[in-house]
Amino acid sequence: MRFIQHKEEARWFYRVVSKGYDRWINPLFWTARMRDDALALAKLDDPRLEVVDVGAGTGFATEGIVRTVPPERVTMLDQSPHQLARARRKRSLEAVDKLLGDAEALPFATDSRDRYVSTGSVEYWPDPQRAVTEAYRVLRPGGRAVLAGPLRRTHPLARRLSDAWMLFPAEDEYEAWFTHAGFEGIERVHVAPPWWDERWDAYGIAIAGVKPRAGESPLQLAPPSIDERPVTAGRLARFAAGSLAGAAFIPIALWFTLRRKLGR
Ligand SMILES: C[S@@+](CC[C@H](N)C(=O)[O-])C[C@H]1O[C@@H](n2cnc3c(N)ncnc32)[C@H](O)[C@@H]1O
Numbered sequence: 001m002r003f004i005q006h007k008e009e010a011r012w013f014y015r016v017v018s019k020g021y022d023r024w025i026n027p028l029f030w031t032a033r034m035r036d037d038a039l040a041l042a043k044l045d046d047p048r049l050e051v052v053d054v055g056a057g058t059g060f061a062t063e064g065i066v067r068t069v070p071p072e073r074v075t076m077l078d079q080s081p082h083q084l085a086r087a088r089r090k091r092s093l094e095a096v097d098k099l100l101g102d103a104e105a106l107p108f109a110t111d112s113r114d115r116y117v118s119t120g121s122v123e124y125w126p127d128p129q130r131a132v133t134e135a136y137r138v139l140r141p142g143g144r145a146v147l148a149g150p151l152r153r154t155h156p157l158a159r160r161l162s163d164a165w166m167l168f169p170a171e172d173e174y175e176a177w178f179t180h181a182g183f184e185g186i187e188r189v190h191v192a193p194p195w196w197d198e199r200w201d202a203y204g205i206a207i208a209g210v211k212p213r214a215g216e217s218p219l220q221l222a223p224p225s226i227d228e229r230p231v232t233a234g235r236l237a238r239f240a241a242g243s244l245a246g247a248a249f250i251p252i253a254l255w256f257t258l259r260r261k262l263g264r
Pocket residue numbers: 007010011014026030054055056057058059060061077078079080083101102103104118119120121124125
């Protein structure tokens with residue numbers, strides 16, 4: 001398990017990161033172009049759709065969703081009150097419902113939504129299969145789920161940093177979560193920011209699937225384990241190390257952005 005791939009650690013992380021998320025993180029790592037390529041898989045082409053955005057954070061993906069779906073029909077869910085507080089400041093998201101909640105235990109009825117979107121949140125989920133199974137449960141038959149996130153790094157240093165930080169799944173793990181949950185018609189697209197060199201490896205993915213029939217997922221999971229670890233010095237040190245590993249990606253991204261701008 002990575003240092004911040006825990007619910008409580010992710011909450012601590014976003015307490016601080018929410019302050020600069022829109023200004024510093026998204027322009028480098030999760031651009032509007034990437035978001036739009038991911039959202040295209042959701043086929044948000046009907047204003048009657050009901051959409052849930054899970055791990056919605058400050059609402060960057062939600063802003064893309066409300067371009068075609070009325071905000072009253074969209075629900076944002078996130079476990080970080082600090083991230084949702086940022087979303088509350090956005091005019092275009094005023095009419096969107098904003099719920100505190102856990103991606104692995106969604107507070108929505110079975111067969112109650114037409115689209116499930118989750119972008120850039122899977123990295124923090126301790127049990128991604130459970131979250132994807134929840135995505136399946138809450139969708140109506142014919143509903144589509146889209147999950148976007150990073151891919152496992154192949155460069156040894158990048159791999160070490162990313163693995164210390166959070167979950168960077170392999171492409172076949174994304175696919176296995178979807179097929180095991182019962183999704184069909186799997187589609188995918190690779191996404192990357194402009195500074196990324198495609199020769200390195202594939203940066204990130206958006207994967208989509210369709211729920212074929214009503215009801216819960218055919219995958220029956222054991223009840224979730226409860227994280228009752230006390231807050232110890234060792235745990236705080238691991239959290240600090242994981243955060244530093246994550247922060248190291250900022251100068252790396254800035255360096256390659258600069259090189260690209262200088263035409264090197
Ligand atoms: C990188 S941000 C992505 C925000 C947004 N989806 C976007 O596209 O910019 C990751 C978000 O996932 C949330 N998150 C992490 N674990 C979660 C969980 N178990 N349940 C709900 N939200 C979670 C974090 O609080 C954070 O706001």
